[in-house]
Amino acid sequence: MSDRNLFLRGAFILAVAGIVSKLMGSIYTLFLQNIIGDRGLGLYQMAYPIYSTLLLLSTAGIPVAVSKFVAEHMALGDYRGAKKVFRVASVILFISGILCFFLLWFGAELFARISGDEGAKFAIQALAPALMVVPVMASIRGYFQGWQQMEPTAVSQVVEQLIRVATIIGAAWLLLRMGYSEEWAAAGAAFGAVTGAFAALLVLVGYVWNNRVLFRHDVQMPNRVPPQSNRTVIKKLIMYAIPVSLGALVVPFMNNVDVITVANMLKQAGYSQDQATELFGLLSGRAFKLMMLPATIATAIGVALMPAIAGALAVGEKRVAYQRIELALRWTIIIGLPASVGLFLLAEPIDITLFKDSSGTPAIMAISFATLFSSLQLTTTAILQGIGYVYRPVRNLLIGGVFKLIFNIWLVPKYGIEGAAVSTVLSFSIAALLNFWDINRLSGLSFNWRLLLWGPSIATFLMGVAVFASLRQMGPYFFTVLPERLAGACLTLAVILFASAVYGIALLASGSLRKEDIRSIPRIGQKLADLFAKIGLVR
Numbered sequence: 001m002s003d004r005n006l007f008l009r010g011a012f013i014l015a016v017a018g019i020v021s022k023l024m025g026s027i028y029t030l031f032l033q034n035i036i037g038d039r040g041l042g043l044y045q046m047a048y049p050i051y052s053t054l055l056l057l058s059t060a061g062i063p064v065a066v067s068k069f070v071a072e073h074m075a076l077g078d079y080r081g082a083k084k085v086f087r088v089a090s091v092i093l094f095i096s097g098i099l100c101f102f103l104l105w106f107g108a109e110l111f112a113r114i115s116g117d118e119g120a121k122f123a124i125q126a127l128a129p130a131l132m133v134v135p136v137m138a139s140i141r142g143y144f145q146g147w148q149q150m151e152p153t154a155v156s157q158v159v160e161q162l163i164r165v166a167t168i169i170g171a172a173w174l175l176l177r178m179g180y181s182e183e184w185a186a187a188g189a190a191f192g193a194v195t196g197a198f199a200a201l202l203v204l205v206g207y208v209w210n211n212r213v214l215f216r217h218d219v220q221m222p223n224r225v226p227p228q229s230n231r232t233v234i235k236k237l238i239m240y241a242i243p244v245s246l247g248a249l250v251v252p253f254m255n256n257v258d259v260i261t262v263a264n265m266l267k268q269a270g271y272s273q274d275q276a277t278e279l280f281g282l283l284s285g286r287a288f289k290l291m292m293l294p295a296t297i298a299t300a301i302g303v304a305l306m307p308a309i310a311g312a313l314a315v316g317e318k319r320v321a322y323q324r325i326e327l328a329l330r331w332t333i334i335i336g337l338p339a340s341v342g343l344f345l346l347a348e349p350i351d352i353t354l355f356k357d358s359s360g361t362p363a364i365m366a367i368s369f370a371t372l373f374s375s376l377q378l379t380t381t382a383i384l385q386g387i388g389y390v391y392r393p394v395r396n397l398l399i400g401g402v403f404k405l406i407f408n409i410w411l412v413p414k415y416g417i418e419g420a421a422v423s424t425v426l427s428f429s430i431a432a433l434l435n436f437w438d439i440n441r442l443s444g445l446s447f448n449w450r451l452l453l454w455g456p457s458i459a460t461f462l463m464g465v466a467v468f469a470s471l472r473q474m475g476p477y478f479f480t481v482l483p484e485r486l487a488g489a490c491l492t493l494a495v496i497l498f499a500s501a502v503y504g505i506a507l508l509a510s511g512s513l514r515k516e517d518i519r520s521i522p523r524i525g526q527k528l529a530d531l532f533a534k535i536g537l538v539r
Contacts, residue, residue, distance in 0.1 A: 013150045013151060013154045014150050014153060014154050016154070017153070017154030017155070017157045017158050018157070018296035018297065019293070019296055019297065020158050020161075021157055021158055021160075021161035021296070023293070024161045024162060024165045027165065028164075028165040028168050028169055029041070029285055029286075029289055029354070029355075031169050032044065032168055032169065032172055032189055033281070033285060033286075033355055033356075034356065035169070035172045035173050035176065035185070036172050036176065036182055036185045036186060036189070037182065037278075038277075038278040038279075038281040038282060038285070039182060039274055039277045039278050039281065040172075040182040040183075040185055040186050040281075041186075041281040041285040042117070042263075042277035042278060042280045042281030042284070042285070043117060043119050043120045043123055043182065043183060043186040043277065044123055044186040044189050044190060044285075045280065045281060045284040045285050046112070046115040046116070046117060046120040046123070046259055046263075046277075046280070047112075047115075047120050047123035047124045047126075047127055047186070047190050048127070048190075049255040049256045049258075049259050050104070050111045050115070050124055050256070050259075051104065051124065051127040051128075051130070051131075051190075051193070052255070053256065054100045054103060054104050054131060055100070055130075055131060055134060055135075059093060059096070059097075059134075059135045059138050061240070061241035061242065061243070062089050062092060062093055062138075062139065062142075062237055062241045063089070063093075063138040063139055063141060063142035064142065064240075064241070064385070065089070065142075065236075065237045065240040065241040066085055066086060066089045066139060066142035066143055066145075066146060066237070067142040067143070067145040067146040068146070068240065068385070068386075069082075069085045069146070069236060069237070069240070070082040070085055070086065070142070070143055070145075070146025070147065071145075071146045071147075071148070071308070073085065073146075074146065074147060075312075082143075082146065082147075084233055085143075085146075085233055085236075085237070086139065086140075086142075086143040088233045088234055088237065089139050089142070089237055090136055090139045090140075092234070092237070093135035093136055093138065093139045094135065094136050096135060097131050097132050097133070097134070097135035097136065098131075098132055100131045101128050101129065101131040101132050104124065104125070104127065104128040104131060105125055105128040108121045108122075108124040108125040108128070109121050111124050112124055114260065115259050115260070115263070116259070116260070116263035116264050116267070116276070116277070116280075117263065117273065117277050119182070119183040119186075120183075120186070121183075122183050122184055122186070122187035123183070123186040123187045123189070123190040124190075125187070126187040126188070126190040126191040126193075126194070127190045127191075127193050127194070129194045130193040130194045130196075130197045133194070133197040133198055133201055134197050136201070137156070137197060137200055137201045137204055140152070140204045140207075140208065141153040141156070141204070144207070144211075148308070149211075151207075152203075152204055152207040155203055155207075156200040156201075156203040156204050156207075157200065159196075159199050159200055159203045160196040160197060160199060160200035160203075161196060162196075162199075163192070163195050163196045163198075163199040163200075164192040164193060164195065164196030165192065165196075166192075166195075167188075167189075167191060167192035167195040167196065168188075168189040168190075168192040169189075171185075171188030171189055171191060171192065172185045172186070172188050172189040174188070175187075175188045240390060243390040243391045243394050255284075255288075257401065257404050257405050257408055258280070258283065258284065258408070258420055258424075259280075261405070261408045261409065261412060261420075262276075262279070262280050262283060262408070262412055262417065262420050263276040263277055263279075263280045264276075265408075265409075265412045265413055266279055266280075266412070266416065266417075268413075269413055269416075279416065279417050280417070282359055282360045282363055282417055283360075283363050283417040283420055283421065286351065286354075286355055286359075286360035286363065286364060287360055287363035287364045287366070287367045287417070287421055288367065288424075290343060290350065290354075290364055290367075291343070291364075291367045291368065291370050291371050291374070291424075292371075292374070293339075294335060294336060294339035294340075294343075294371045294375065295336070295371055295374045295375045295378065297331075297332075297335050297336075297375070308321075308324050308386070309321045309324055309325065309382075309383065309386030309387060312324065313386070313387065313388075321386070321387070322445055325383050325386075325439075325445065326447075326448075328379050328382070328383070329376075329379060329380075329383075329447070329452055330451070330452055330512070332375050332376055332378075332379040333372075333376070333452055333453065333456050334456050334507065334512060334513070335375070336371055336372040336375035336376065337372055337456050337457065337460045338456070338459070338460045338463050338499075338503050339371050339372070339375075340368050340369045340370075340371040340372040341368075341460050341463065341464045341467075342463070342464075342467060342496070342499060343364065343368040343371060344365050344368040344369070345464065345467045345468060345471065346467065346471075346492055346495060346496070347361045347364040347365045347368065348361045348488075349471075349475075349487075349488040349489075349491045349492045349495075350364070350488070350492055351364055351488075352484060352485060352487075352488035353485060353488040353489040353492055356485060362418050363417045363418050363420075363421045364421075366418045366421035366422050366425070367421035367422075367424055367425060369425050370421075370424045370425040370428050373425060373428035373429040373431075373432045374428045374432075376432040376435075376436075377393075377397065377400075377428050377431045377432040377435060380393070380432060380435035380436060380439060381393035381397070381435060383435075383439055384435060384438060384439060384442075387439075387442075387443055389438065389442055389443075392435070392438045392442070393431075393435055393438075395434075396430075396431045396434035396435050396438065397431045399430060399431065399434060400427040400428060400430045400431030400434075401427065403423075403426060403427045403430055404423050404424065404426075404427035407419075407422070407423030407426055407427065408420055408423050410423075411423050451512075454510070455507060455510035455511060455512030456507070456512055458506065458510055459503050459506035459507045459510060459512065460503065462502055462503070462506045463499045463502050463503040463506065466498060466499050466502040467495055467499045470494070470495045470498055470499070471491070471495060474491055474494060474495070475491055478490050478491045478494075479491075508532060518532060
């Protein structure tokens with residue numbers, strides 16, 4: 001398999017796993033909201049950004065650094081150096097995970113008070129044990145990614161989410177049935193992060209055993225690079241991981257802006273505590289969850305892209321690195337642009353299908369275009385990290401986070417959670433545009449905007465027309481003959497299938513998808529490429 005196909009295959013594997021995980025996440029949100037209500041969901045969502053922040057502190061960007069340096073060592077033939085990077089990183093992550101566990105467990109009451117509802121304390125504490133497992137698990141994933149093996153990450157991710165969702169739904173239902181309050185039910189749901197992490201770790205241990213030659217320090221392999229001391233490896237990891245972790249911290253920082261400002265500002269505007277928490281649940285549990293689903297693909301592209309770029313540059317293959325960058329951006333736009341338009345147009349039937357009513361529809365519509373900009377921000381961050389400018393995306397995302405705070409203060413009192421949704425769109429767009437500016441200025445790489453945007457934009461426009469017409473024609477029929485929720489599900493599925501066909505044909509006809517791109521899809525790519533070539537849709 002060519003390097004190009006290997007990179008795309010890794011991205012596709014991670015994307016499929018990410019989509020499956022996110023779909024399970026959407027399903028559990030549906031059931032959890034039905035079980036514990038919007039206030040209980042709000043308590044659950046208040047706990048997660050705090051946990052995510054400490055998780056990023058405990059990992060400190062080291063798994064990303066592991067994948068980068070392992071890829072570089074592999075490109076140079078330094079197999080022992082690659083294994084040393086993993087061993088040193090694992091020790092660091094285990095110690096940092098233990099420290100962050102104690103911080104989250106004993107600081108839960110303070111964190112809950114800051115979030116605006118002290119009832120979130122139990123959910124925060126329930127998440128804490130996961131911090132002792134996830135960092136080491138992330139190190140193993142990073143090591144496999146450095147070897148361009150994405151399957152262990154993908155499979156463990158799906159298993160983690162499956163066990164997590166089962167725990168979330170089962171624990172919340174059982175605790176309420178036993179007579180416990182919403183606070184305890186939210187805590188039981190939060191404990192799913194712990195059970196999911198242990199399950200994923202067991203899966204990764206299995207992959208480690210099956211690939212133990214990659215991990216054993218006593219196996220003799222060819223080595224053309226002088227060995228490095230532990231101190232040197234630690235210094236390299238930390239120097240690269242610090243800016244990566246700072247950049248990663250900005251994402252939960254932006255979520256924490258909502259955690260800190262939305263509920264408190266709604267209370268100042270005259271809403272009760274329960275109403276403010278319920279509205280926050282609509283924003284974070286409905287709108288933000290749906291917005292982040294398509295961005296999963298961009299995350300997968302970034303995970304596969306960064307070590308691919310670093311490995312190519314390590315041996316001086318700039319042309320290969322630039323080809324991978326252009327390919328990653330094309331796929332990000334091809335997926336992110338129609339996802340944003342589709343979410344905007346289908347917001348109401350999706351909301352009814354997943355959450356019983358259309359209470360969150362305005363917020364979903366307002367946040368829909370954050371899908372495209374957050375996806376572009378993720379991909380361009382991976383590009384900047386891969387070419388060595390690790391501090392630039394940190395600065396750019398931090399600027400976006402500051403604007404997020406400013407826009408929240410300005411828009412939330414006027415427009416409620418819809419104002420917070422719009423501020424999310426604006427903040428991600430600012431960060432993405434700054435990343436593009438830096439890539440062009442620092443690397444000398446100029447973008448063929450006609451190739452990147454023209455075909456996907458035309459195809460998205462045609463898709464949008466198809467969605468609008470389908471909703472007008474089929475919507476009244478479905479909602480007349482079927483119960484509301486079933487009607488929303490059938491309408492959404494029918495329109496998505498029709499719109500996907502329209503978009504795919506338009507992409508192929510415009511030349512935005514090439515034969516080699518389609519061939520890179522795992523398992524079915526070659527057959528699809530041959531079929532489309534026969535009917536003249538690809539060259």
